[in-house]
Amino acid sequence: MKLPAPHPNELIYSSVARAGVYYGLVSPKQLLDEIFADRKVIATLDLPSHLQSIVLLLNETGKYDLETLVYKHTLFPLYAPFVPEHLRQRAIKRMSGKADGAVHLMLGVVASRIKSVRTFRFCPICMERQLRTHGEYHWQRDWFLPELPVCPKHDCLIETSIYFDEHRHQFLPLNSAYFSMQTSSKFVANDLSLAKAASELLDQPAQQSPTFEQWTHFYHEIATECGCARGKQVDHEKVLSLVCSRFGSLYLENKGLLNQSQSNSFWLRSIFRKHRKSFSFLEHLIVWQTLVPTLSVLDIFIKVRRYAPETVINESQSSVGNAISISDECRAYRQKWEELVLRHGVKQARHQATGGALYAWLYRHDRDWLLAFNEQQKRPFETVNKRVDWHLRDRQLVKDLIRIHLLSEAHPVQQRMSASWLLNQLPHKNSVAKKLHKLPLTQKFLARYTESVTEYQLRRISQFIVESREKHMEIKRWSLFRSVGLSDQRITPDTMKILDSLTYL
Numbered sequence: 001m002k003l004p005a006p007h008p009n010e011l012i013y014s015s016v017a018r019a020g021v022y023y024g025l026v027s028p029k030q031l032l033d034e035i036f037a038d039r040k041v042i043a044t045l046d047l048p049s050h051l052q053s054i055v056l057l058l059n060e061t062g063k064y065d066l067e068t069l070v071y072k073h074t075l076f077p078l079y080a081p082f083v084p085e086h087l088r089q090r091a092i093k094r095m096s097g098k099a100d101g102a103v104h105l106m107l108g109v110v111a112s113r114i115k116s117v118r119t120f121r122f123c124p125i126c127m128e129r130q131l132r133t134h135g136e137y138h139w140q141r142d143w144f145l146p147e148l149p150v151c152p153k154h155d156c157l158i159e160t161s162i163y164f165d166e167h168r169h170q171f172l173p174l175n176s177a178y179f180s181m182q183t184s185s186k187f188v189a190n191d192l193s194l195a196k197a198a199s200e201l202l203d204q205p206a207q208q209s210p211t212f213e214q215w216t217h218f219y220h221e222i223a224t225e226c227g228c229a230r231g232k233q234v235d236h237e238k239v240l241s242l243v244c245s246r247f248g249s250l251y252l253e254n255k256g257l258l259n260q261s262q263s264n265s266f267w268l269r270s271i272f273r274k275h276r277k278s279f280s281f282l283e284h285l286i287v288w289q290t291l292v293p294t295l296s297v298l299d300i301f302i303k304v305r306r307y308a309p310e311t312v313i314n315e316s317q318s319s320v321g322n323a324i325s326i327s328d329e330c331r332a333y334r335q336k337w338e339e340l341v342l343r344h345g346v347k348q349a350r351h352q353a354t355g356g357a358l359y360a361w362l363y364r365h366d367r368d369w370l371l372a373f374n375e376q377q378k379r380p381f382e383t384v385n386k387r388v389d390w391h392l393r394d395r396q397l398v399k400d401l402i403r404i405h406l407l408s409e410a411h412p413v414q415q416r417m418s419a420s421w422l423l424n425q426l427p428h429k430n431s432v433a434k435k436l437h438k439l440p441l442t443q444k445f446l447a448r449y450t451e452s453v454t455e456y457q458l459r460r461i462s463q464f465i466v467e468s469r470e471k472h473m474e475i476k477r478w479s480l481f482r483s484v485g486l487s488d489q490r491i492t493p494d495t496m497k498i499l500d501s502l503t504y505l
């Protein structure tokens with residue numbers, strides 16, 4: 001069984017539902033058996049688990065590892081940047097197997113004031129586009145932004161009254177029947193601007209979560225920049241009135257975001273104090289759109305990550321001014337380096353012309369910061385997970401092998417392309433040979449493209465014939481044998497059969 005590859009922005013839930021349609025599996029239990037080999041899997045839209053089964057079913061595409069599925073086909077990126085790094089990593093791990101609700105707990109979805117969407121929704125304009133582009137419909141993840149019932153692209157969204165948790169083990173596909181459910185949707189301008197920002201969040205690549213200290217520092221700085229803070233003191237009333245005038249009290253009240261606004265633990269106060277727990281994406285977005293409306297989500301992450309752990313001030317230090325002071329020149333270099341690294345990663349950034357120069361300058365003038373910052377930006381799979389990601393390596397090896405194979409077609413090699421010859425062309429050939437049992441794609445490639453002795457002999461023979469013809473030389477069996485290095489002993493019966501069928505020899 002294979003799974004239809006997910007469309008861009010399609011939820012995993014939806015791909016599974018489409019598989020059911022493709023294979024004509026009417027019974028939900030049968031679909032669960034086929035996909036997960038487990039009938040207890042709960043059909044989850046936002047943060048699904050058992051993704052390792054999906055990775056395996058998509059193995060042949062060579063495009064979907066666990067991280068890709070999690071970041072491109074679930075709502076994970078809405079939550080990940082706001083929880084500490086260790087939780088982000090644990091959540092990804094749990095999503096690969098059985099989660100038992102742990103993922104929702106870790107990411108704070110369960111305890112949050114912001115509740116997940118529970119009913120199906122769709123955007124008819126998106127659906128028309130889907131049909132034109134892909135010839136079929138699918139559930140798009142940006143239709144399921146919690147508390148934001150609007151399509152970020154088309155200002156409209158139809159909410160159905162079908163609860164997906166009433167179909168716990170069933171994956172329902174999107175089809176044209178939904179078109180008839182034209183209930184009125186209450187679209188609000190605020191929802192749209194927040195939904196657009198949320199979809200920017202969804203587009204962020206997999207990256208390490210900022211620390212609570214970094215968020216603390218960021219919020220303190222933007223409060224200061226907006227004149228809502230002096231020294232350590234944040235004027236919470238002023239912040240609240242700015243947020244209310246940007247979004248309107250009624251809107252915030254409807255979202256439950258003004259509950260206990262006079263309490264000391266009111267979220268809008270806490271977010272400007274030392275962070276001790278996570279805030280929801282919606283709370284973050286609301287403050288961003290009020291205090292730093294011109295910054296994109298990417299800009300904001302760049303700003304937050306700018307506080308490398310070493311330079312983040314303690315709460316005991318009184319104000320931002322106490323942070324290690326740096327020159328404007330240095331700040332400019334840092335900023336350029338950060339942008340480059342966030343876009344390309346440390347390694348690639350260093351290999352670019354401007355990147356190399358920036359790196360050299362910072363290394364000379366600001367080494368501690370540079371090393372701390374780079375360390376933090378390393379991709380989780382490179383650093384924290386010291387174990388080899390065999391699936392990733394497997395894919396890379398097959399790519400290398402395909403390249404070698406194509407090259408050998410353009411420039412035929414003298415030797416037989418045996419499995420060991422192919423492996424010898426790879427970097428780390430010894431470890432590959434030893435670990436073949438962990439590399440199913442590499443194994444498959446070798447099984448399929450290794451040259452048999454007969455294939456090798458025939459390749460050499462046809463090469464000889466072509467060359468002789470080009471030189472208008474008469475082809476004699478003895479000259480062929482000699483030049484190709486064949487003998488009566490070495491020639492295989494199959495090669496012999498084909499040679500005998502060539503009448504001119």
Ligand SMILES: [Zn+2]
Nearest residue numbers: 123126151154
């Ligand atoms: Zn739409």
